[in-house]
Amino acid sequence: MSSCEVERAFIGAGCNRIVNNVSWGASNFIAFGAHNAVAIFCPQKAQILTTLPGHKAAVNCTYWLPTSKFAFRAQHSRQHYLLSGDADGIIMLWEVSLTEGKWRQVLTVSQRHKKGVTCISGIMFSATEAVFASTSSDGTVKVWEIILPVTAGGERKLSYLESLSVGSKPMVALALAELPDNTGHIVLAMGGLDNKIHLYCGERTGKFFRICELKGHSDWIRSLDFSLPISQNEATDFLLLVSSSQDKSIRLWKMVLCETSCNSERKDVIGLASYIEGPIFICGLSTYQISLESLLIGHEDWVYSVQWQPPLASERGGYIQPQSILSASMDKTMMIWKPERTSGIWMNVVTVGELSHCALGFYGGHWGPNGDAILAHGYGGSFHLWKNVGIHSENWQPQKVPSGHYAAVSDIAWARSGKFLLSVSHDQTTRIFAPWLSHMGDRCSWHEIARPQVHGHDFNCVTLIQGKGNHRFVSGADEKVARVFEAPLSFLKTLNCAVAQESGIQEDIQSDVQILGANMSALGLSQKPIYVHAAQETTERTGSEVVDTLETVPEAVPVTLTEPPIEEQLAWHTLWPETHKLYGHGNELFSLCCDHEGKLVASSCKAQTASVAEIWLWQVGSWKAVGRLQSHSLTVTQMKFSHDDCLLLSVSRDRNLSVFSVKRKGVEEISYDLVARQEAHKRIIWACSWNPFGHEFATGSRDKFVKLWSVENKSSIKLLSTLPAFQCSVTALSWLGVNRQTNEGLLAVGLENGLIELWGLSATRTEDGCIAVSGFSANVVARFDPFMCHASAVQRLAWRNSKKEEDCQYIQLASCGADNLPWH
Known part of the structure; x- marks a missing residue:
């Protein structure tokens, strides 16, 4: 193989658990931080x-x-721009061409913050002119002006205007608006840890000065948003500022343009009377008065975000600012507020979400450009999207959204025949992704179809039982116990819907599966089965029965899914029952693997001594410990069975590799011997993978090398080849067999910087009585584009299983990384 084309088929990712992380653009694309x-x-x-x-x-x-x-000001723009700020204080600007669908980084803001950026907000004066500001935990607010190019690739100009020091209590919310006097003056509102809203006024050239404070909130201010200037009776313009706080309230402030400059001497007066009437300030030649318009009470927890409905373009070329506000709260609801027509009192007219204890709530809410869709992102990195599908009245219905892990993905495994991909993460969840025919009906798209395990510890490893029978997997976390799970009937039927839509072939469902789903006990880590007959029974409780609410709430309702599920269904109704616990290891589980017949599972744990670094072998079915393999002195990082299941390969932090022979004597008896142990690399060995066509294998290490080895006569190992040094540590490997006759293969190499490379391997042989592999010639087949790769270390690589082993015209590779992303 000399070259190949690589296309991205699927990305699964969760949103970073932080406020201000999501932005919905006029391009109708949603941006969010994923690690x-x-x-x-x-x-x-x-x-x-x-x-x-x-x-x-x-x-x-x-x-x-x-x-x-500001979508109405960029209706014909084909280039859109995105600002992103990180925990190091760096802000980057990205450009996307809507016609070509290409992205590129155009600049990094030079005047960086000393600490993490917490909020970015801006204002657009035209399709090419904008001012934006950023806050940081370093106690400063920085303001820039940016001139965007008219065409793609044109010159852009970024001007640093000013840095405002806000003291020891940082600001975490920002809002910018153009004052309604048509003189180009800007008002900047900021709020944060001192419970006050600070207003600054300035020109587009900078020179911001403080004008007043707005008091009223009794806890941290989390969100601010200005409306666009609103005309009242076609005479007086005013601005509305909405603020939300951790005191569970929303306040609406009105900034009115006064007709005269009277009472200007009162602009510096601080007292109760000035806040009842409203502070008065002068900016330029105009005078403004601020007053509290309304206090909105309805949420039962912190209100993390408030946002005005986007303006609509008017026929006259201007805009119409709808009187509608979206709020999102940690009570797991979003509300839409509008003034009543007759009295003008602001009322909650729409509530979406759920008031429940099953998860913490929403970190932010956002309007779509047309005002007919609203999006929330939650504590668990999930998205929740509702769309107004009503014609004559509002009817907000939940919509499908992408999903994924919100912490490092530590391991992945393909099911038999590649029907689905299983992943585990430090976000303490196990997730299953599968192809499903899209609602457009043109192609299969990948979706999360189940969340089999929700745990109380970070996951480190997982393996699917590859043998015949019902789908089962073993997971290992930061605990000393490995747990075994078996697919319930509801999942098997759901998988049939997905598989049938993709291939037209249904999977046989075992008739003896009597478990419909599983329930999570509120105070435990085990998931209890829900039996089919129990789910069908409807028994009435008598008055003498005591209801154990901690055990029964929330009650899972396993259902067969006929279309990709939304977050609420995934979180509680797709659990798998736990069938066994595997006790034996002395420390947290670190690595798991299963043989290809589905009869043995090998496990290892974190270790600092040889006695703890043992590899345990478990018999599938009885789940008895049938072997304890000793060879390494530190943590075994990865293990793999050869494709004929005769050999077990292990690599370790002690820089050694070991090969064991495994023989089955009876139903529950096996024998095992150490074939060879060798110091293979100069640093930690992170990854290993067998050649599917023989007893050759590859190892990858922190020393930046990948080495190819061969097991000689099941008694010794021999170094065949060493690939050229990579630019950083090798953290993941996966070997795909391409041609059995010539022993050609494709080796996927994952690196610590997130990049992935494909290497073509071709065996060289010598004739010496029998044909043996003497080495491999290797060449680079593909280096993935960085935009298709991970932003942090690749943790695992896995080729999708296929019934047609020789058909490699279209093959799929899955990868997962420390950046939360399971790729495919």
Whole structure:
């Protein structure tokens, strides 16, 4: 193989658990931070389109130029821009061409913050002119002006205007607006840890000065947003500022342009009377008065975000500012507020979400550009999208969204015949992704179809039982116990819907499966089965029965899914029952693997001594410990069975590799011997993979080398080849067999910097009585584009299983990384 084309088929990612992380642009793309990368997803396709690598720290906030708020000023723009800020204080600017669908990083803001960026907000004066500001935990607010090019690739100009020091209590919310006097003056509102709203006024050239404070909130201010200037009776213009706080309230402030400059001497007066009437200040030649318009009470927890509905373009070329506000709260609801027509009192007219204890709530809410869709992102990195499908009245219905892990993905495994991909993460969840025919009906798109395990510890490893029978997997976490799970009937039927839509072939469902789903006990880590007959029974409780609410709430309702599920269904109704616990290891589980017959599972744990670094072998079915293999002195990082299941390969932090022979004597008896142990690399060995066509294998290490080895007569190992040094540590390997006759293969190499390379391997042989592999010639087949790769270390690589082993015209590779992303 000399070359191949690589296309991205699927990205799964969760949103970083932080406020201000999501932005919905006028392009109708949604941007969010996923660990060190900026992810872009399209709400119409419910798919993540790409990720933008470049940040070296977690992405805290994103902001589109233009956002949905200024869509009316960029209706014909084909280039849109995105700002992203990270935990190191760096802000980057990205450009996307809507016609070509290409992304590129155009600049990094030179005047960086000393600490993490917490919020970015801006204002657009035209399709090419904007001012934006950023806050940071370093106690400063920085303001820039940017001139965007008219055409793609044109020159852009970024001007640093000013840095405002806000003291020891940082600001975490920003809003910018143009004052309604048509003189180009800007008002900047900021709020944060001192419970006050600080207003500054300035020109587009900078020179901001403080004008007043707005008091009223009794806890941290989390969000601010200005409306566009509103005309009242076609005479007086005014601005509305909405603020939300951790005191569970929303306040609406009115900034009115006074007709005269009277009472200007009162602009510095601080007292109760001035706040009842409203502070008065002068900016330029105009005088403004601020007053509290309304206090909105309705949420039962912190209100993390408030946002005005985006303006609508008017026939006269201007805009119409709808009187509608979206709020999102940690009570897991979003509300839309509007003034009543007769009294003008602001009322809650729409509530979406759920008031429940099953998860913490929403970190932010956002309007779509047309005002007919609203999006929330939650504590668990999930998205929740509702669309108004009503014609004569509002009818908000949940929509499909992409999903994924919100912490490092530590391991992945393919099911038999590649029907689905299983992943585990440090976000303490196990997730299953599978192809499903899209609602457009043109092609299969990948979606999360189940969340089999929700745990209380970070996951480190997982393996699917590859043998015949019902789908089962074993997971290992930061606990000393490995847990075994078996697919319930509801999942098997759901998988049939997905598989049948993709291939037209249904999977046989075992008739003896009596478990419909599983329930999670509130105070435990085990998932209890829900039996089919129990689910069908409807028994009435008598008055003498005591209801154990901790055990029964929330009650899972396993159902067969006929279309990709939304977050609420995934979180509780797709659990698998736990069938066994495997006790024996002395420390946290670190690595798992299963043989190809599905009869043995090998496990290892974190270790600092040889006695703890044992590899345990478990008999599938009885789940008895049938072997304890000793060879390594530190943590075994990865293990793999050869494709004939005769040999077990292990690599370790002690820089050694070991090969064991494994023989089955009876139903529950095996024998094992150490074939060879060798110090293979100069640093930690992170990865290993067998050649599917023989007893050759590859190892990858922190020393930046990949080495190819061969097991000679099941008694010794021999170094065959060493690939050229890579640019950083090798953290993942996966060997695909391409041609059995010539022993050609494709080796996927994952690196610590997130990049992936494909190497073509061709065996060289010598004739010596029998044909044996004497070495491999290797060549680079493909180096993945950085925009298709991870933004942090690749943790695992796995080729999709295929029934047609020789058909390699179209093959799929899955990868997972420390940047939260399971790729495919």
